[in-house]
Amino acid sequence: MVVHVGLLPLSSSCLPSLPRLPRLSSTKHRTFAMAVVSEDPVREWILSEGNATQITRISPVGGGCINRASHYDTDAGSFFVKTNRSIGPSMFEGEALGLGAMFETGTIRVPKPFKFGPLPTGGSYIIMEFIEFGSRRNNQSVLGRKLAEMHKAGKSEKGFGFEVNNTVGSTPQINTWSSDWIQFYGEHRLGYQLQLALDQYGDGTIYEKGQRLVKSMGPLFDNVVIEPCLLHGDLWSGNISSDKNGEPVILDPACYYGHSEAEFGMSWCAGFGGSFYSSYFEVMPKQPGFEKRKDLYLLYHYLNHYNLFGSGYRSSAMSIIDDYLRMLKA
Structure with a gap:
């Protein structure tokens, strides 16, 4: 953010x-x-x-x-x-x-x-x-591998959520523990943002269509093994740097335990390249249907930007919702 x-x-x-x-x-x-x-x-x-x-x-x-x-x-x-x-x-x-x-x-x-x-x-x-940052840009290959290693090492026996609620930008992020990722993401991520849009802007259209998506998105997770992985939660380019030795550094988190793929929700302004994803998936193999789920995780952050910064982000969020409703015939 x-x-x-x-x-x-x-x-x-x-x-x-x-x-x-x-x-x-x-x-x-x-x-x-x-x-x-x-x-x-x-x-x-x-x-x-x-x-x-x-x-x-x-x-x-x-x-x-x-x-x-x-x-x-x-x-x-x-x-x-x-x-x-x-x-x-x-x-x-x-x-x-x-x-x-x-x-x-x-x-x-x-x-x-x-x-x-x-x-x-x-x-x-x-x-x-205090970390002294170096002048070199972060190494995308190393960043992908290290991030995947964090996801692999950071597990929770409590399920999906976190010890406390926190914030993504200045928006509250609800982290009540759940054993069901689809329910958690639908209620505490998409559902919370949709309710904010309704309360803040009176946007009944995006709320109604978004809720239809939440209720019908289950098939997107067919044949997927979802483990609670420790996520940074707000990984965009401003929260990624390198130390003076060129090693990647990530900061300003909005952490919780969630589906590893949700970490890419801010990829539209993170600058992840091919070497990043190649190194990441060597450690955390890509699961079936990844390409179909990618935009679902972008949606949370587009909705958050809509709620924080206004209508400039509404069309991106609405486009993702409409595309999924057509795909799912919901």
């Missing part, structure tokens, strides 16, 4: 002592203890649990419009901090849990989260690893 803030390349090096910092607890049973609100909880954490004795510089980082981002230079290394003056800690809790879950797969590189909590004047913050 184009409104997320990313970690941008700066001149400082990565934190060499990161392994000494406290690890987050296990993904399966992770509960974050939010910091007690102090006058400056970010500074307090960096100068205690962050092992720094001095903050030498705080620099603003551009690139987003939801959160304020800063690079903290210290005598113990660098940290990346995001703050939001109007939204409570639940948004950053979702981000921290998502980053932590991806980090623990030991596959693709993500910024390691350290702490989130409330700000004393309202709003919230999150502290994470």
Whole structure:
């Protein structure tokens, strides 16, 4: 989603002592203890649990419009901090849990989260690893392989969903656990967005046709084995970069456990090429009917863009719905 803030390349090096910092607890049973609100909880954490004795510089980082981002230079290394003056800690809790879950797969590189909590004047913050980005573009082949390895390693015994609800862009994303992927995707992804379009724009046409699609899309999944895979959830070009060694880095997630193919829902602005898909499917083989399902996963993000940014995205969403209704004769 184009409104997320990313970690941008700066001149400082990565934190060499990161392994000494406290690890987050296990993904399966992770509960974050939010910091007690102090006058400056970010500074307090960096100068205690962050092992720094001095903050030498705080620099603003551009690139987003939801959160304020800063690079903290210290005598113990660098940290990346995001703050939001109007939204409570639940948004950053979702981000921290998502980053932590991806980090623990030991596959693709993500910024390691350290702490989130409330700000004393309202709003919230999150502290994470600072990654120095390189000048080279990400290697598509390596990106595809690493992403597939994350999907293969990140599994959930609870089914489809996530530990908490989170956001895709600024839109709430409902992650209530379900054992049925078709039901989960129909209700918590497409259905939720269709209801938003009805409530926000009074768009009864897209709501009615979209609901017909939700009720009839089952045959698109015939002969498909669907396992709950850990998804980044919002993988577009602005959330993909490379570190100074050229290794792919993904950030600003909207994580949940879902069908691996749903990860390609933002491919229309992710720039995935042939080498990306070839490497991905070497690790996660393509399943029957993949080409027929691709647009179903694009639809969720087109609907979200319609709800966030207006009518410019409506025609793309409507076209996908109409095509599926003709295909399914619904």
